[in-house]
Amino acid sequence: MSTGTETIVAAPDAEVPPTVGGRVRKKLTSRTASAVSLVIALLWTVPTIGVLVSSIRPENEIKSNGWWNFFANPQFTLENYEQVLFGSRSASGGLAGYFINSLVITIPSVLFPLAFCALAAYALAWTRFRGRDWVYIGIFALQIVPLQMALIPLLSFFNYGVSLGGVQLLPAWDLDGPAKFITVWFAHTCFALPLGIFLLHNFMAELPGDLVEAAKVDGASHSKIFRSVVLPLIVPALASFAIFQFLWVWNDLLVALIFAGGPKNAPLTVRLAELAGNRGNEWQRLTAAAFVSIIVPLTVFLSLQRYFVRGLLAGSVKG
Amino acid sequence: MASHRQRRLLAFSGAVVMALTVAACGGGESDNTSEGKLDTPECAAYKDYTGISGETVTIYSPIRDAEAGLLEDAWKTFADCTGVKIEYEGSGEFEAQLKVRVEGGDAPDLAFIPQPGLLEFFAKGGKLKAAGEKTKAMATQNFSPDWLKYGTVNGSLYGAPLGANVKSFVWYSPSLFKEKGWKVPTTWDEMIKLSDTMVAANLKPWCAGIGSQDATGWPATDWIEDVLLREQGPDVYDQWVTHAIPFNDPRIVSATDRVGSILKNEKYVNGGIGGVKSIATTTFQDGGLPVVQKKCGMHRQASFYANQWPKGTKVAEDGDAFAFYLPAIDPAKGKPVLGGGEFVGAFTDTPAVQAVQTYLASPDFANSRAKLNNWISANKGLDVANVSNPIDKVAVGILQDSGAVFRFDGSDLMPAAVGANSFWKGMTNWINGTDTKATLDFIEGTWPK
Numbered sequence: 001m002s003t004g005t006e007t008i009v010a011a012p013d014a015e016v017p018p019t020v021g022g023r024v025r026k027k028l029t030s031r032t033a034s035a036v037s038l039v040i041a042l043l044w045t046v047p048t049i050g051v052l053v054s055s056i057r058p059e060n061e062i063k064s065n066g067w068w069n070f071f072a073n074p075q076f077t078l079e080n081y082e083q084v085l086f087g088s089r090s091a092s093g094g095l096a097g098y099f100i101n102s103l104v105i106t107i108p109s110v111l112f113p114l115a116f117c118a119l120a121a122y123a124l125a126w127t128r129f130r131g132r133d134w135v136y137i138g139i140f141a142l143q144i145v146p147l148q149m150a151l152i153p154l155l156s157f158f159n160y161g162v163s164l165g166g167v168q169l170l171p172a173w174d175l176d177g178p179a180k181f182i183t184v185w186f187a188h189t190c191f192a193l194p195l196g197i198f199l200l201h202n203f204m205a206e207l208p209g210d211l212v213e214a215a216k217v218d219g220a221s222h223s224k225i226f227r228s229v230v231l232p233l234i235v236p237a238l239a240s241f242a243i244f245q246f247l248w249v250w251n252d253l254l255v256a257l258i259f260a261g262g263p264k265n266a267p268l269t270v271r272l273a274e275l276a277g278n279r280g281n282e283w284q285r286l287t288a289a290a291f292v293s294i295i296v297p298l299t300v301f302l303s304l305q306r307y308f309v310r311g312l313l314a315g316s317v318k319g
Numbered sequence: 320m321a322s323h324r325q326r327r328l329l330a331f332s333g334a335v336v337m338a339l340t341v342a343a344c345g346g347g348e349s350d351n352t353s354e355g356k357l358d359t360p361e362c363a364a365y366k367d368y369t370g371i372s373g374e375t376v377t378i379y380s381p382i383r384d385a386e387a388g389l390l391e392d393a394w395k396t397f398a399d400c401t402g403v404k405i406e407y408e409g410s411g412e413f414e415a416q417l418k419v420r421v422e423g424g425d426a427p428d429l430a431f432i433p434q435p436g437l438l439e440f441f442a443k444g445g446k447l448k449a450a451g452e453k454t455k456a457m458a459t460q461n462f463s464p465d466w467l468k469y470g471t472v473n474g475s476l477y478g479a480p481l482g483a484n485v486k487s488f489v490w491y492s493p494s495l496f497k498e499k500g501w502k503v504p505t506t507w508d509e510m511i512k513l514s515d516t517m518v519a520a521n522l523k524p525w526c527a528g529i530g531s532q533d534a535t536g537w538p539a540t541d542w543i544e545d546v547l548l549r550e551q552g553p554d555v556y557d558q559w560v561t562h563a564i565p566f567n568d569p570r571i572v573s574a575t576d577r578v579g580s581i582l583k584n585e586k587y588v589n590g591g592i593g594g595v596k597s598i599a600t601t602t603f604q605d606g607g608l609p610v611v612q613k614k615c616g617m618h619r620q621a622s623f624y625a626n627q628w629p630k631g632t633k634v635a636e637d638g639d640a641f642a643f644y645l646p647a648i649d650p651a652k653g654k655p656v657l658g659g660g661e662f663v664g665a666f667t668d669t670p671a672v673q674a675v676q677t678y679l680a681s682p683d684f685a686n687s688r689a690k691l692n693n694w695i696s697a698n699k700g701l702d703v704a705n706v707s708n709p710i711d712k713v714a715v716g717i718l719q720d721s722g723a724v725f726r727f728d729g730s731d732l733m734p735a736a737v738g739a740n741s742f743w744k745g746m747t748n749w750i751n752g753t754d755t756k757a758t759l760d761f762i763e764g765t766w767p768k
Contacts, residue, residue, distance in 0.1 A: 029574075059630060060629055060630055060631075063629060064629070151419055151423070152419055152422045152423050154423075155420070155423025155424065155425055156422070156423045156424050157424070158423075158424075158425075159424030159425050160424045172424075188340055228501065257410065258416065258419055258420070258423070258425075261375070261425065262406060262408050263407075263408050270410075271412050273410075273412070274383040274384055274409065274410065274411055275384065275731060276384075277384045277385060277386075277626075278381075278382060278383060278384055278385075278386050278412075278626075282384065282385070286435055
């Protein structure tokens with residue numbers, strides 16, 4: 001790849017910076033590039049601003065004209081937020097309670113796959129055993145299985161257990177009430193493993209072998225190497241995977257609908273989907289609700305974006 | 320240095336998880352094991368529902384949000400008196416979710432199923448339990464055979480009807496009609512004549528919108544069903560729904576063309592919105608709004624459209640919006656009513672589940688729910704005096720009219736491949752310019768063999 005680009009861009013120019021990366025960087029820091037990226041950023045933000053403006057307009061205004069009319073005829077209300085956040089029971093929001101559910105679902109659903117993927121990726125990258133590559137290819141290939149296909153089998157695995165030819169191999173889980181969160185964590189962890197292992201494995205495999213060798217010579221065990229050498233080095237990759245997984249779980253509707261079992265365990269997304277009312281007649285609430293649900297992912301992304309960018313780049317443009 | 324910070328981050332997130340787990344566990348609701356208060360005088364109506372105290376019955380339904388809250392209010396006294404605990408869950412993804420849950424072994428005890436076709440699917444698959452003796456007796460006593468037929472599979476009753484809605488309504492603006500001196504039409508010909516009068520008065524007489532995300536097209540299928548029922552009568556309608564006659568039968572073509580003479584007539588539509596094709600791009604929620612803006616004369620839509628009017632709209636015979644019964648074409652064929660409703664099917668048959676199922680079919684529940692507004696039922700025991708909404712009063716009147724011939728929304732009865740797919744798509748293309756014959760041929764071709 002790099003050689004190909006080099007031949008194309010290598011023009012007989014006196015001030016050509018020595019590397020392709022340097023050239024690209026120079027091109028991207030020019031004034032036009034900045035202006036273009038500014039315009040793109042603005043364009044991307046317009047819909048979000050529209051949602052924000054819409055969420056503070058009165059119902060009749062929202063329903064009768066577009067959000068940009070706000071600037072010509074500003075009418076401000078917090079009624080939508082009030083309804084969405086503190087409305088009673090089934091009627092209107094009560095989002096506050098669902099917010100907690102969302103956190104209870106999301107945090108373990110990020111931490112479990114993070115732990116499992118890091119361990120599995122280490123094993124696949126730095127321990128030697130027969131068939132290692134095939135195991136890795138198998139896990140990699142599992143990414144193409146759409147999660148929708150696994151819904152019913154997984155659900156019946158929880159509810160009926162596993163039986164083969166009439167012999168019960170695993171019992172049903174028989175979970176009820178808040179314990180149903182476990183099934184949601186389980187499902188999210190399962191669905192996250194293939195991609196997570198793949199991402200972290202690639203990152204770990206690129207660590208210099210000398211480091212691990214040196215630690216081995218010093219008499220470190222695998223668990224010691226994993227904790228003291230590998231783990232500190234893969235933090236950017238872990239962080240970027242954590243963000244991916246966090247956003248995915250936070251925004252997930254399907255898995256929660258099926259596995260959370262009932263309104264008491266439902267996360268924000270499930271509630272959001274119902275907020276518009278039976279026949280979509282209460283859709284003025286949606287913008288406010290969307291903003292409530294956007295806050296957490298936005299905070300997570302902004303506070304971790306440094307890792308995110310570093311982690312992504314570290315995986316892709318090395319050498 | 321960096322690792323120090325990370326360790327602190329890890330410790331922090333660990334602490335958050337712990338705190339949340341504690342909060343989640345500690346937040347369990349106080350267990351009120353009410354033993355039931357069946358002896359008290361206010362519970363006299365429920366004295367037959369004994370022995371179900373402390374049991375939990377789960378209900379899954381497509382009814383959600385405010386209307387779900389009203390349902391819970393309606394059975395609250397029953398639940399308090401008998402001590403049964405009803406856990407209700409409403410979802411917009413009901414149809415797809417129910418199948419997944421039933422397949423995965425996570426079926427609810429009761430489900431409010433709005434499509435008789437889906438009810439039949441579960442009944443034939445052996446998933447639904449036939450209604451118990453008491454439920455059956457209660458349902459037979461309170462609902463007409465027209466309704467019970469749709470909850471019956473292979474001769475046994477699986478679902479008792481619950482709520483109902485009437486689709487054969489035309490919304491109009493009473494104040495505009497009064498202003499112009501127009502009268503509510505009582506025959507089809509009068510209605511067409513009135514349309515022409517409106518055209519002469521420089522007003523587009525009809526407006527419509529069939530957009531509804533992945534269900535775009537359904538309001539147009541209601542039009543066809545309503546007109547077919549009026550033009551050919553209930554027998555042809557039943558044959559059409561069960562595919563005893565092909566979808567592109569000449570009689571269906573004639574009914575579709577009659578709808579086309581309104582919906583595809585540039586002179587008639589689309590009042591306040593645009594041309595014929597704007598019908599396909601307008602959502603059904605917005606389709607009738609020009610009526611109150613007096614930019615459109617009439618809008619055919621079900622009674623539930625009452626909830627769509629902007630806040631402050633007076634829905635009454637002397638108000639800003641009201642509806643009249645879509646008149647019959649041939650009065651000799653009776654008074655056809657197109658409608659829909661839910662059926663309460665049971666996936667388990669414990670005494671508690673059957674008791675709740677029986678209660679939901681009783682006039683007591685119908686009246687209790689109707690008093691809370693915005694709801695009607697075909698239950699014969701429903702007292703019109705308990706219905707406060709003027710439009711709902713008219714709807715109950717139509718449902719309880721002995722001359723009424725009730726037929727369920729046909730697209731809910733047809734196989735899903737047609738009723739929830741090609742029929743919708745076909746009608747959307749039809750609005751967009753495909754001719755009637757090509758449309759009906761296409762739908763006929765998709766009917767499962």
